[in-house]
Amino acid sequence: NHIVVTGFGTSGQEAVNELLARGTDPREIVVIDGSDKALELAEALGCNILCGDSTRDRTLKDVAIHRARSMIVSAGRDDTSILITLTARHLAPRLPISIVVRNEDNELPARQAGATTVINPVSFAGLLLAGSTSGRHIADYMADLAASGGRVKLNERPALPEEIGGPLSAIGTGLGVRIYRDDRPIGFWEDGAKRLQNGDLIIEITEGDGDAPTDGS
Amino acid sequence: NHIVVTGFGTSGQEAVNELLARGTDPREIVVIDGSDKALELAEALGCNILCGDSTRDRTLKDVAIHRARSMIVSAGRDDTSILITLTARHLAPRLPISIVVRNEDNELPARQAGATTVINPVSFAGLLLAGSTSGRHIADYMADLAASGGRVKLNERPALPEEIGGPLSAIGTGLGVRIYRDDRPIGFWEDGAKRLQNGDLIIEITEGDGDAPTDGS
Ligand SMILES: [Ca+2]
Ligand SMILES: [Ca+2]
Numbered sequence: 001n002h003i004v005v006t007g008f009g010t011s012g013q014e015a016v017n018e019l020l021a022r023g024t025d026p027r028e029i030v031v032i033d034g035s036d037k038a039l040e041l042a043e044a045l046g047c048n049i050l051c052g053d054s055t056r057d058r059t060l061k062d063v064a065i066h067r068a069r070s071m072i073v074s075a076g077r078d079d080t081s082i083l084i085t086l087t088a089r090h091l092a093p094r095l096p097i098s099i100v101v102r103n104e105d106n107e108l109p110a111r112q113a114g115a116t117t118v119i120n121p122v123s124f125a126g127l128l129l130a131g132s133t134s135g136r137h138i139a140d141y142m143a144d145l146a147a148s149g150g151r152v153k154l155n156e157r158p159a160l161p162e163e164i165g166g167p168l169s170a171i172g173t174g175l176g177v178r179i180y181r182d183d184r185p186i187g188f189w190e191d192g193a194k195r196l197q198n199g200d201l202i203i204e205i206t207e208g209d210g211d212a213p214t215d216g217s
Numbered sequence: 218n219h220i221v222v223t224g225f226g227t228s229g230q231e232a233v234n235e236l237l238a239r240g241t242d243p244r245e246i247v248v249i250d251g252s253d254k255a256l257e258l259a260e261a262l263g264c265n266i267l268c269g270d271s272t273r274d275r276t277l278k279d280v281a282i283h284r285a286r287s288m289i290v291s292a293g294r295d296d297t298s299i300l301i302t303l304t305a306r307h308l309a310p311r312l313p314i315s316i317v318v319r320n321e322d323n324e325l326p327a328r329q330a331g332a333t334t335v336i337n338p339v340s341f342a343g344l345l346l347a348g349s350t351s352g353r354h355i356a357d358y359m360a361d362l363a364a365s366g367g368r369v370k371l372n373e374r375p376a377l378p379e380e381i382g383g384p385l386s387a388i389g390t391g392l393g394v395r396i397y398r399d400d401r402p403i404g405f406w407e408d409g410a411k412r413l414q415n416g417d418l419i420i421e422i423t424e425g426d427g428d429a430p431t432d433g434s
C-alpha cells in the first residue's frame with residue numbers, strides 16, 4: 001500500500017514534497033531512479049529508494065508494484081515515461097498511474113499506455129498565462145487550489161451515507177463543485193447535483209492546511 | 218489595448234491558443250520572438266508579429282508597451298524572461314505582466330523584477346501529481362478549471378452593484394469561491410463573504426465554453 005515514484009527530477013521531487021506536506025509518511029514512498037545523486041535526496045527525505053531502470057519488469061517487481069496504492073511517473077523523457085507506464089500497467093492492471101508528458105502529442109499515447117492521469121506542465125502553463133490576462137488573481141488561486149497548503153485545497157471523496165438524498169450544495173465539509181456518478185461528471189448547477197446518490201464521488205474545495213504562503217495572495 | 222506575448226515557444230503558443238479560444242481577436246495580440254519560424258506560426262494565427270529582442274527598450278517601445286493591456290513573458294530561459302520583465306516594468310509601471318519561470322529559485326526574483334503573476338510549470342506539475350494520488354479526478358478537474366473550454370472555467374470579475382450587501386453564496390453567475398477585498402483574499406467560508414462590498418473582486422467557477430474535451434472527464 002505504498003506510493004511508487006519513478007524519476008526523481010524536479011517534477012518527481014516537487015511531487016514528493018507535496019505528498020509529505022499532505023501528511024504522507026515518507027516510509028510509504030518508494031523512489032526509483034538511475035542516479036545515485038537523485039536517490040540521496042530521496043533518502044534524505046526518509047523515502048525508500050531503489051536504483052534501477054523502471055522500464056524493466058524486474059525493477060517494478062522489486063518494488064512490489066502490484067501492491068502499490070499509486071504510481072507517479074516523471075522520467076524526464078516522454079518515451080521513457082510512456083514505456084514505464086506500459087510496463088507498470090501490465091504488472092498492475094488496476095493501479096492508478098499519473099504521468100508527466102512534455103509534448104502534447106504524447107498525451108493520447110500516454111493514456112493508451114494505461115495512464116490514469118496525464119499531466120502536461122507546458123500546456124497547463126499556457127492555460128494559466130492566458131487566464132492571468134483576464135484576471136490577475138486567477139493563476140494564484142489555481143496554485144493555491146492545487147497545493148494542500150495555503151488557504152484552500154481541492155479534495156475528492158465519496159459521498160457520506162448521511163449526505164445521500166440531499167443536494168451537493170448542502171455538504172458541510174466544503175464547497176461542492178462537481179460529482180462523479182458512474183464516472184460521469186455532474187456540475188454544481190446541474191439537476192443531478194440536487195440529490196446525491198450512493199457511490200457518488202464529490203469534488204470539493206475545502207480550507208487549506210495553511211502555512212505555505214501562496215505567492216502573496 | 219493589446220496583449221504582448223514575448224517568446225513564442227511551446228508555453229507562448231499554448232497561451233495564444235487559449236487566448237483565441239477565449240475569444241480574443243488575434244489582431245489584438247502582438248507576438249515578439251527572435252525566430253522567423255516562430256513568427257510564421259504566430260502570423261498564421263492572425264497575430265501581429267515583431268522580430269526582435271524583448272530585453273531591449275527599443276523593441277518594447279516598438280510594440281507600444283505602455284499602452285498594452287497585459288504582457289505574457291515566456292522566453293525559454295529564466296534569466297532572459299526576468300530581464301524582459303524588468304525592462305517592461307520600467308517602461309510600463311502598471312502593466313500586468315505574467316511570467317513563466319522553470320526554476321523555483323527564480324520565482325522571487327521574478328516578482329522583484331515586477332511580474333504580477335509568476336507561473337512555475339514544474340512546481341505545478343508536482344502539485345498535480347501529488348494531488349492525483351489522493352483522487353483520480355483532481356488533475357482533470359484542475360485542467361478543466363484552467364481552460365475556458367470544457368465544462369467549467371475560473372472567472373474573476375468585480376462585484377456588481379446589485380450584489381453589494383448580499384452574500385458571496387447568492388451571486389447568480391456562478392459559484393463564488395473567493396473575494397479579493399483591498400487585495401486581501403476572503404474565503405467562501407469566512408465572515409467577510411457574508412456581505413459583498415463595493416470594489417470587491419469575485420473569483421467564481423462558471424460553466425465552461427464546452428467543446429474542448431478535457432481528457433475524458
Ligand atoms: Ca492550497
Ligand atoms: Ca474548462
